[in-house]
Amino acid sequence: MSDPDLELASRRAIYQRIADTPGVHFRALLDELESAQGTLQYHLRWLADEGLVDVSEDGKYTRYYPAAEFTDAEQTVMNALRREYSRRILAHLLTDGPLSTTELSDRLEKAQSTVSWHLSKLAEADLVTKERDGRSVVYEVSDPDRVRYLYTVHRRSFTDKVVDRILGLWDSY
Secondary structure, rough: OOHHOOHHHHHHHHHHHHOOOOOOOHHHHHHHHOOOOOHHHHHHHHHHHHOOOEEEEEOOOOOEOOOOOOOOHHHHHHHHHHHHHHHHHHHHHHHOOOOEEEHHHHHHHHHHHHHHHHHHHHHHOOEEEEEEOEEEEEEEEEOOHHHHHHHHHHHHHHOOHHHHHOOOOOOHH
């Protein structure tokens, strides 16, 4: 990388990790780069101030993206895909949706309350829609093409073979 803003090897390594793993959060960067917390915070703030990275809040984590490579809507999808159970819920909805909380709970082997929490976060982010079907509520992915595209393009950074199998991507490894 010949950008003069990235002359420092440590800053270049941080930027490269963000470029390789869009939507990575602070703690993951800290673990992967084995950097001091204050040093990492300084460089991330510098990269953001210089307009080289975008910062996105997903409610739990602060996530980082290469600047101008992802729209806000795409960052919202990537934020969800970075969360293991949200990613798996989206995968099931993409392949077999619409599904109810009970059906998803059975498939994920997780408590309905856990699945419901993730579904509510996905609904708040406008990634899924919900519709009452008798006594149950069924969920469906709002923009399946966008979710499928972003997962497919960045799948190597997710390392989730369960979702790859669900989406039929197993053979692509």
